[in-house]
Amino acid sequence: MDRRPNKIIPADLATVPGLDALEAARIEVGAIPSDAQAIGVGVYTDGDVPGEVGFDRAALEQAGFTAKPGSVLNVPRAGRPDLVVIGLGAQDDLTADVLRDAAAVLMRGAARRERVGLRIDDLAGVEVEVATRALAEGALLARYRYTVLNSASTHIALKALTLDIPGYGDVDQPITQAFVGARAAVVARDLANTPPGHLTAVNMGEIAESLGERFGFAVELFDKEALIALGCGGLLGVNQGSTEEPRMIKLTYTPSGESSGHLGLVGKGIMYDSGGISLKPSDPMHLLMKMDMGGAAAVLGAFTGLRDAGTTATVSGWLMCTDNMPSGTSYKLGDVLTARGGTTIEVKNTDAEGRLVMSDALVLANEDGVDAIVDIATLTGAALVSLGSARAPVFGNDQRTVDLVTAAAATVDEQVWQLPLERKYRPQLDSEIADIANLGGPFAGATTAALFLEHFVGKTPWAHLDIAGTMQTEKDDAWRTAGATGFGARILLEVARGFAPAS
Ligand code: BES
Ligand code: MN
Ligand code: ZN
Numbered sequence: 001m002d003r004r005p006n007k008i009i010p011a012d013l014a015t016v017p018g019l020d021a022l023e024a025a026r027i028e029v030g031a032i033p034s035d036a037q038a039i040g041v042g043v044y045t046d047g048d049v050p051g052e053v054g055f056d057r058a059a060l061e062q063a064g065f066t067a068k069p070g071s072v073l074n075v076p077r078a079g080r081p082d083l084v085v086i087g088l089g090a091q092d093d094l095t096a097d098v099l100r101d102a103a104a105v106l107m108r109g110a111a112r113r114e115r116v117g118l119r120i121d122d123l124a125g126v127e128v129e130v131a132t133r134a135l136a137e138g139a140l141l142a143r144y145r146y147t148v149l150n151s152a153s154t155h156i157a158l159k160a161l162t163l164d165i166p167g168y169g170d171v172d173q174p175i176t177q178a179f180v181g182a183r184a185a186v187v188a189r190d191l192a193n194t195p196p197g198h199l200t201a202v203n204m205g206e207i208a209e210s211l212g213e214r215f216g217f218a219v220e221l222f223d224k225e226a227l228i229a230l231g232c233g234g235l236l237g238v239n240q241g242s243t244e245e246p247r248m249i250k251l252t253y254t255p256s257g258e259s260s261g262h263l264g265l266v267g268k269g270i271m272y273d274s275g276g277i278s279l280k281p282s283d284p285m286h287l288l289m290k291m292d293m294g295g296a297a298a299v300l301g302a303f304t305g306l307r308d309a310g311t312t313a314t315v316s317g318w319l320m321c322t323d324n325m326p327s328g329t330s331y332k333l334g335d336v337l338t339a340r341g342g343t344t345i346e347v348k349n350t351d352a353e354g355r356l357v358m359s360d361a362l363v364l365a366n367e368d369g370v371d372a373i374v375d376i377a378t379l380t381g382a383a384l385v386s387l388g389s390a391r392a393p394v395f396g397n398d399q400r401t402v403d404l405v406t407a408a409a410a411t412v413d414e415q416v417w418q419l420p421l422e423r424k425y426r427p428q429l430d431s432e433i434a435d436i437a438n439l440g441g442p443f444a445g446a447t448t449a450a451l452f453l454e455h456f457v458g459k460t461p462w463a464h465l466d467i468a469g470t471m472q473t474e475k476d477d478a479w480r481t482a483g484a485t486g487f488g489a490r491i492l493l494e495v496a497r498g499f500a501p502a503s
């Protein structure tokens with residue numbers, strides 16, 4: 001059925017507008033050019049205030065500037081570029097994360113400016129390559145905004161940023177890595193920010209195809225018929241109530257040289273989660289359910305970076321895309337679905353749909369013989385309740401794989417926390433009439449969801465990220481912009497980049 005019969009929703013708005021803005025930005029290292037409209041200058045809480053600031057520490061303090069991370073002082077100057085004084089904290093505490101945040105602060109302070117410079121006189125022991133990457137990445141991520149549907153938007157994209165930092169030599173590599181990471185996150189943000197009527201599972205497949213051509217990975221689309229042939233009863237069951245077709249989107253990246261290993265990535269792609277027959281109550285919170293494809297978006301975002309990041313592993317991705325809707329054709333409580341591989345699943349709650357669509361993909365990843373699986377899903381409200389929006393729970397059946405995810409998360413400053421995969425709770429998923437039920441007890445909901453997934457993972461080394469809490473932020477928070485955060489895209493890219501199985 002044509003969901004856009006009156007063409008009020010133009011199909012071509014289902015794109016990734018933030019990506020074009022990102023690719024148009026230029027980042028260089030060197031002397032700040034004369035056409036810069038704003039210049040940021042980094043100031044530590046200790047040591048000298050750079051002369052370029054033009055004020056001494058006492059004057060800065062008088063103006064309320066503390067030089068702590070996050071502090072900023074805007075000084076407009078007649079006939080000269082704006083001065084934006086940026087706090088860097090104590091020199092001993094300087095890290096890549098502090099620099100990434102500082103670049104974000106500059107982007108906010110110079111939000112009306114297209115051409116910006118940033119001067120830091122002393123990197124306090126942080127390597128110039130590390131600093132370059134962090135500063136560039138922070139700036140690119142912080143300048144993102146989803147504006148295509150807002151005709152009143154006055155957002156100004158970044159055209160040029162020049163980093164004037166000491167000791168620079170060949171910084172092409174760190175700048176490329178910054179762009180590649182930012183691209184992964186921006187693609188994920190754009191997709192998650194797009195309204196559900198503008199981005200159906202079918203649209204998602206089309207976007208994946210065009211991104212695959214552009215960024216060097218193969219895309220295979222599985223429509224309803226193909227999914228029936230594969231026996232993907234989890235995805236098909238959830239899709240039953242929707243007038244939109246489902247799509248399983250299979251992504252494959254093949255490295256140019258010898259492959260260092262084979263990593264499988266699985267993403268939950270619920271384009272809109274109404275809860276289905278177990279309908280969610282009317283609540284502003286459910287505005288967020290257009291982002292219930294944040295896992296699939298993170299996987300697709302990560303794929304856009306694999307080639308340019310120089311990934312040496314083979315990477316396969318499965319995006320499990322459909323809406324979860326109530327209707328006369330919906331799957332019902334008490335229904336039994338048969339997932340790929342034959343496991344029967346009793347549906348005790350149609351709102352526990354994410355684990356159902358993931359089950360088919362985990363089995364398919366196993367069949368492909370991947371060395372490890374990392375899955376990512378906006379899976380449970382319990383993840384949000386337990387760790388809030390700043391940290392994502394990570395679970396797994398293999399400590400090494402969990403550690404790969406944890407280390408990658410630390411590198412990109414997206415926080416995760418390992419929770420135990422407490423198998424004592426596994427009997428909560430036992431069913432009287434099927435192999436397994438999709439609902440556990442009232443407590444430890446993120447854990448019982450992970451235990452459900454583990455059933456389909458088998459013995460393959462596996463880690464699971466529940467991003468229900470971290471997928472969005474209400475307000476701008478350093479380089480995380482309000483709305484979808486793209487959480488996980490950069491983690492997955494970092495995990496994949498040098499992936500090799502345990503020897
Ligand atoms: N998509 C939701 C989880 C979610 C909640 C994501 C809040 C982001 C913010 C998921 O499909 C869901 O509805 N989970 C249920 C599971 C329950 C029925 C076992 C939940 O967490 O309430
Ligand atoms: Mn749900
Ligand atoms: Zn959901």
